[in-house]
Amino acid sequence: MFNIDEASGTLDDPLVYDLICSGKLKGCFQAESHLVQSTAKKILPRDPESLALLISIVRPGCYDQLPDYLAVRNGEKEMAFSDERLRDILSETGGIILYQEQLIRIGERICSFTESESDSKLRKPVGKKQMDVLKKVGPEFISRAVDGGMEKEAATTLWDIIVKSGDYQFCRSHGFSYMINMYQSAYLKVFYKTQFYWANLMCSNFKQDQQKEIQELAIDMKDFGVKLNLPKLSSMTEEFEIIEENEIVFGIKYIKGMGSLGYKQLLKIKHCKTWREVLISIVELKVAKNRLEPAICSGVLDELNVSRTRMLGEHNFIHSLSIGQRRDFIALYKSDETLSFKEIINKIFADNKRFKLSEETEKCLNILDRKLEDSNLAKDMWERKFLGVNLSCSRIDMYSDKNVNSDCAMVNKAKYGQFMFIGLLESCNKVKTHEKKLDMAFIKASDSSGVLDSMVVFPDVFAKAYYKDNILRRVGNEVLLVNGYKKEDSFIVTKLKEL
Numbered sequence: 001m002f003n004i005d006e007a008s009g010t011l012d013d014p015l016v017y018d019l020i021c022s023g024k025l026k027g028c029f030q031a032e033s034h035l036v037q038s039t040a041k042k043i044l045p046r047d048p049e050s051l052a053l054l055i056s057i058v059r060p061g062c063y064d065q066l067p068d069y070l071a072v073r074n075g076e077k078e079m080a081f082s083d084e085r086l087r088d089i090l091s092e093t094g095g096i097i098l099y100q101e102q103l104i105r106i107g108e109r110i111c112s113f114t115e116s117e118s119d120s121k122l123r124k125p126v127g128k129k130q131m132d133v134l135k136k137v138g139p140e141f142i143s144r145a146v147d148g149g150m151e152k153e154a155a156t157t158l159w160d161i162i163v164k165s166g167d168y169q170f171c172r173s174h175g176f177s178y179m180i181n182m183y184q185s186a187y188l189k190v191f192y193k194t195q196f197y198w199a200n201l202m203c204s205n206f207k208q209d210q211q212k213e214i215q216e217l218a219i220d221m222k223d224f225g226v227k228l229n230l231p232k233l234s235s236m237t238e239e240f241e242i243i244e245e246n247e248i249v250f251g252i253k254y255i256k257g258m259g260s261l262g263y264k265q266l267l268k269i270k271h272c273k274t275w276r277e278v279l280i281s282i283v284e285l286k287v288a289k290n291r292l293e294p295a296i297c298s299g300v301l302d303e304l305n306v307s308r309t310r311m312l313g314e315h316n317f318i319h320s321l322s323i324g325q326r327r328d329f330i331a332l333y334k335s336d337e338t339l340s341f342k343e344i345i346n347k348i349f350a351d352n353k354r355f356k357l358s359e360e361t362e363k364c365l366n367i368l369d370r371k372l373e374d375s376n377l378a379k380d381m382w383e384r385k386f387l388g389v390n391l392s393c394s395r396i397d398m399y400s401d402k403n404v405n406s407d408c409a410m411v412n413k414a415k416y417g418q419f420m421f422i423g424l425l426e427s428c429n430k431v432k433t434h435e436k437k438l439d440m441a442f443i444k445a446s447d448s449s450g451v452l453d454s455m456v457v458f459p460d461v462f463a464k465a466y467y468k469d470n471i472l473r474r475v476g477n478e479v480l481l482v483n484g485y486k487k488e489d490s491f492i493v494t495k496l497k498e499l
Helices: 004-008 014-022 034-043 048-057 063-073 084-093 100-111 115-127 131-136 138-147 152-165 172-191 193-202 210-223 259-267 275-284 289-297 308-320 323-335 341-351 359-368 376-386 408-413 459-468
Strands: 227-229 241-244 247-249 416-432 439-447 450-457 479-487 490-498
Touching (some): 014 034, 014 048, 014 172, 048 063, 048 172, 100 138, 100 152, 138 152, 172 193, 193 210, 210 227, 210 408, 259 289, 289 308, 308 359, 308 376, 341 359, 408 450, 450 459, 459 490
Parallel strands (some): 227 247, 450 490
Antiparallel strands (some): 241 247, 416 479, 439 450, 479 490
16 A cells, blocks of 8 residues: 655655755645745755745745845855844744744743743744734833843844734744645655646545636646546546546546536436437437536537537537427437438428427527537637636637747746747736836736746736737637746746737
8 A cells, every 4th residue: 555654755855856946836735826836946945944944934924034034045145143042043944933933932032931921922822813912012022132131123123023923924843744745745746646636636626616726737737748638428437537647537527517417417328329329319318408518518529520519509409399399300310310410300390290490499400500610719618618628629729920939838948038929818917016006917828738827017018918909808718929038937028919
């Protein structure tokens, strides 16, 4: 039996730390946020101690101290202490107050609190986020620190840092337990990547936005050589399932509108080898209309070699008929396999007076008169709607520009350079600059190769795109030609155009 504690060993595998330092931590414990991932690329942890520091310093009570920590870590400045008694308390964390236990020791050394007093007056209010309780201790802390030989200004500055800790910081044991879980989840992503993604996909229904979680996992999988496949009617499974070393098939249960009941409905037609058999079976076996539509649109029936548009049109026509009309139609459809669907329609309407055209039936007939082929745009939109992610194609494939020199994957791998690529707008987070309060944005775009996250659109480019050209407004429906340059971990957008 696999034991993660034994497998991950002494928490010192360099490949695991390579992954953590890259910030590509989607699916890893407590590392889902952009904040943690960007901080990992700054701190570059290479041992358990610095990894625990990473996972602790992103807490609200500590994060403001990150620049000071990095300056010391990068050799830009020496650790400086307002009182030498703080040196042996804070030197292990680069001169910053990181853990609740340090508050106890500061209270003992600087204010001559007993351990119990330090615990009740400093640590507990921080641990319980009781800011009002903590602030009441301020005058006593400063007074006793001054009485103990500390300058009042230094004591006040130290107290201000402690008050900031009241926004919440970890105790050391908490930080290290989280560290172990983060390391072990990163270990699985490095050495058991297919199983790692399978487990995360299986848990997607516990997320607030299941489809967004599936999309993010599917995109991340591409960077690690794991493929998420469309489900097939003949070999479908209710849950996500590993089918090859680096391949996972989509679980029917996770298609929007399906669930376990939808999977049971599809089992009724799993034996069908042709679309004709499916049409007959959905009537005879009473397959629910609202369960088959998501299956058609998401590509479950693609192996029958009929366009999704045609299947959807004929399926909707069948369900527009009354129960009696449906039986008559299927009876003729079964009796003469030489007749096409449209020929059956013409024959039965000519021969059977029971077939009166309802408004819905007439609408369905008009649709069937069109050329029913699937466009990349339609398949992309259907799969995004029902699966959360486009797996068979991308609408981006419909667009081209002679000046394009890269895709999202290439930009992600690069450190520096000028790039032009075509991407679908996935998100646009509009914010204001700190000083002049001008509008700018962080955007995300995707193509068939992956996703480019946190692209920076500064105020001048944003103002032209958003207010003059009226773009960056339709997330999920704008195909953009993006110009910009990569600088370390940031992509700066210099020009945007909607295609």
